[in-house]
Amino acid sequence: MIRVLLADDERMIRAGVRAILSADPGIEVVAEAGDGRAAIDLALAHRPDVAVLDVRMPTLDGLAAAAEIRRVLPDTQVVMLTTFGEDDYVASALAGGANGFLLKASDPRELISGVRAVADGGAYLSPRIAHRVLSELGGDRLARTSSARTRVGTLTPRERDVLALVGEGLSNAAIGRRLHLAEGTVKAYMTTIMGRLGARNRVQAAIVAHEAGLVAEVPGPRA
Secondary structure, three states: OOEEEOOOOOOOHHHHHHHHOOOOEEEEEEEOOOOHHHHHHHHHHHOOEEEEEEEOOOOOOOOHHHHHHHOOOOOOOEEEEOOOOOHHHHHHHHHHOOOOOEEEEOOOOHHHHHHHHHHHHOOOOOHHHHHHHHHHHHOOOOHHHHHHHHOOOOOOHHHHHHHHHOOOOOOOOHHHHHHHHOOOHHHHHOOOOHHHOOOHHHHHHHHHHHOOOOOOOOOOOOO
């Protein structure tokens, strides 16, 4: 059972997200908060597997709450919820230790997939928002794309297959099942991949996968 803390200052949004997550028999929402400070207190009290946090909240915003939760509870994974037009928050969220980034307007199945992915040790960037936020992570988009493709070019075909699935948010176990590899083999691939890409963590590797075009991007509505 994946235990989830949900934090959003809008009650209707919380109710909707809770209903979506509760529809999955393997997910339980154990606590809810309306601001970032309360989210931290409840995280310490319940020690959830995943904290789903809105970016903008009163008292303490989701970015600060995410960073503090990751600092005091390193085993709790964090998924940030956002809307179009808040792309500039992504870099700060990832720097603070967030493992996933989802749009509130995403397909409900994507929310469940994202929570399951990070709970299982993966990293999840909503395909609908990835192509909008990459340019906000620093540097020229074309230069970053070129750099990412050059770095990915150092990988073997099998390593690129693994990286593409990392970009989709799959954990090592899920990648192993998809590619018919032992989980330990996938782990070894990941060590090599992150070394060649110069990625410090799985989220950075996922970003490179998106930048290099290894992950199919689904265009979202314009802001």
